[in-house]
Amino acid sequence: MTTAVLVEYIDQHRARFGVEPICTVLRKAGMQIAPSTYYAAKSRPPSARAVADAQRLEVIRQVHTDNYGVYGVRKMHAELNRRGHRIARCTVHRLMRAEGLRGISRAKGPRTTIPGTGPDARPDLLDRDFKAPAPNRVWVADITYCRTFAGWVYAAFVIDVYSRRVVGWQLSKSLRTDLS
Incomplete structure (x- = not known):
């Protein structure tokens, strides 16, 4: 402390x-x-660094607000320099972290579909006709993912086409896990 x-x-x-x-x-x-x-x-009076940090933090808050809260440390540092505020990038990082200011991450999700090298040899058994005459005759599967604090979690679902109900599902931290 x-x-x-x-x-x-x-x-x-x-x-x-x-x-x-x-x-x-x-x-x-x-x-x-x-x-x-x-x-x-x-x-004792506040240190020179504490006084300077208070002034810099006001400017950082204003720039962050002016840019709709999307700027992270790198863009914030560049914008401050464009506006004539000479400040080190590590100082911007320290002050933004202490104040809880963060930028918006544009990171994409994991890549789940990787095209094969040859022709697709799997037959389309339904001919894209997703209708079933009775329950438990036609099942389809899908996979999705979501971000958690522990990382990406993948969810695979098996759905009965007739009733549109989930008949099975599996969660995994790896995309390479077999359904069982």
Whole structure:
């Protein structure tokens, strides 16, 4: 934890417990802060970097809003330089991350259809006629995918053409898993 976070925590609870007891408990919990560190942090003026970061963050917020919130770090850095704000790309990255500003990802999904090298030897058994005279006579299958926090998940479905109900499905983290 940073000193600023610890100072803020002490500020919230100092009226009830006092500064020194809070610092003692925090030290026992592995957070190294002394009462003198707390008082020094409260009495000194903000650093030059903190003042500059506050000014830069206002500009970054404005540029982010002006561009509908779609600019990421790379485009934000270029736009700031075009507007005459000389700022390092790593600083833009640090400030945007701290403020929770993100660009829109234009990443595409995984490639699920890879064309073969030769002619397609599989016959079309339905002749593109997706009608069934009774249940459980004609089944079709489809596959889809969705993004999760753990990565891409693939879902394969088997559907009865007559009733249009799912008769089987399988989820997998790999596109190469057989249906069973």
